[in-house]
Each structure stands twice: as structure tokens, then as C-alpha cells.
Amino acid sequence: GIQVEQSPPDLILQEGANSTLRCNFSDSVNNLQWFHQNPWGQLINLFYIPSGTKQNGRLSATTVATERYSLLYISSSQTTDSGVYFCAFSGNTPLVFGKGTRLSVIA
Amino acid sequence: NAGVTQTPKFQVLKTGQSMTLQCAQDMNHNSMYWYRQDPGMGLRLIYYSASEGTTDKGEVPNGYNVSRLNKREFSLRLESAAPSQTSVYFCASSDEFQETQYFGPGTRLLVL
Numbered sequence: 368g369i370q371v372e373q374s375p376p377d378l379i380l381q382e383g384a385n386s387t388l389r390c391n392f393s394d395s396v397n398n399l400q401w402f403h404q405n406p407w408g409q410l411i412n413l414f415y416i417p418s419g420t421k422q423n424g425r426l427s428a429t430t431v432a433t434e435r436y437s438l439l440y441i442s443s444s445q446t447t448d449s450g451v452y453f454c455a456f457s458g459n460t461p462l463v464f465g466k467g468t469r470l471s472v473i474a
Numbered sequence: 475n476a477g478v479t480q481t482p483k484f485q486v487l488k489t490g491q492s493m494t495l496q497c498a499q500d501m502n503h504n505s506m507y508w509y510r511q512d513p514g515m516g517l518r519l520i521y522y523s524a525s526e527g528t529t530d531k532g533e534v535p536n537g538y539n540v541s542r543l544n545k546r547e548f549s550l551r552l553e554s555a556a557p558s559q560t561s562v563y564f565c566a567s568s569d570e571f572q573e574t575q576y577f578g579p580g581t582r583l584l585v586l
Contacts, residue, residue: 371516398572410517410564410577453516457572461507461532464516 497565
């Protein structure tokens with residue numbers, strides 16, 4: 368079946384540091400989305416990015432469909448960036464979520 | 475705009491009891507989804523409705539039924555709850571199938 372692998376599973380950063388989260392997927396991509404789940408459980412869509420690069424403030428994402436991976440960049444991290452970051456991928460099936468990267472940003 | 479709303483926020487059931495989780499969206503979206511999230515796991519799709527009048531099974535449909543009541547509402551029913559169904563349930567919607575998904579706040583369900 369479709370596999371979505373995220374790395375690293377856990378990440379601890381000092382406030383102000385930059386980070387890169389990776390998502391590898393096992394099939395040709397039609398759809399790839401990045402989500403942030405805050406410590407209170409709320410899920411927010413960050414990017415819809417089946418290919419190319421997008422930026423939104425301090426966050427940016429790149430998907431290289433031919434090599435089957437996507438990257439989420441967080442620059443100048445803030446404590447409010449803490450939480451779990453999920454990527455979700457689909458080829459011809461509904462979205463399959465990875466297990467997430469848990470990010471803790473320390474002041 | 476309330477976005478996606480879910481009721482109840484929290485529920486405790488005994489094994490064998492039934493209940494319905496309600497979801498509504500006010501964004502005029504065509505597609506709606508039900509997921510469950512277990513500790514240390516990502517979200518797993520239970521059922522989805524790509525458009526009004528259609529429903530399809532996701533990855534983990536056993537023990538659940540759904541109803542797309544109208545374009546706004548998509549309910550999830552547990553006919554006979556089991557402890558393995560203890561989880562956090564999220565409803566989501568998107569304008570078209572597979573496009574950007576917007577999530578509700580979740581329902582935390584405990585089955586004893």
C-alpha cells in the first residue's frame with residue numbers, strides 16, 4: 368500500500384533556529400498537503416503542494432514529485448510553532464497521513 | 475463563518491452503546507471526511523463523501539456507518555461501541571475531493 372514516512376519523528380529547537388522536515392512517499396503524487404496540529408489538538412492546513420515551492424511567511428514547502436519527497440522549512444522558529452506537523456499524500460486514493468514530526472520550540 | 479463544527483466535544487460510552495457524531499460545515503464544500511487519530515499515529519480515514527449523495531469507505535471503516543444528510547452535514551455512527559474505538563475523531567471538508575482540507579475541532583471518545 369501507499370507509504371508516507373516523515374522525519375525526524377521528534378525535534379527540539381531553540382527559539383530563532385531554522386528547521387527542515389521531510390516527507391517521503393511511495394507512489395506518484397496527485398496531492399500533497401502539510402498540516403500543523405497545535406498542542407490543543409487543532410489541525411490547520413499549511414500548504415497544498417503537489418509540486419513546486421510555496422511560501423507563507425516564515426514557512427515554505429517544496430515538493431519534488433519525480434523524487435517522491437516533500438520538505439517543510441520553518442525559519443526563525445517561535446514557541447507558537449510547537450506541535451505536530453503532518454504530511455498527507457495521495458496518488459489515486461484518498462489522503463494518507465504520515466505519523467508526524469513532533470516539534471518543540473524552547474524559549 | 476464557523477468553518478467545520480463537531481458535536482459533541484467529548485463523550486464517554488459503555489461497550490455496546492451506540493452514538494452518532496455530528497459534523498457540519500458552512501463553507502459550501504462538496505467533499506467531507508471522517509478521520510480517527512490514535513496516540514502516536516497520524517490520522518486514518520474512516521469514511522468520506524466526495525460529493526453530496528455519495529459515501530465511500532476509507533482505510534478503517536469497520537464498526538462505523540456514515541450519512542451525508544445534505545451538503546452541509548456528514549454524521550458518523552457507532553452502532554455498538556468497542557474499547558478499540560476509543561480515539562479522537564476529526565471531521566474535515568474540502569471544496570472539491572482531495573483539495574485543501576479544513577478540519578473541525580475534534581470529538582474525544584472514550585469507550586469503557
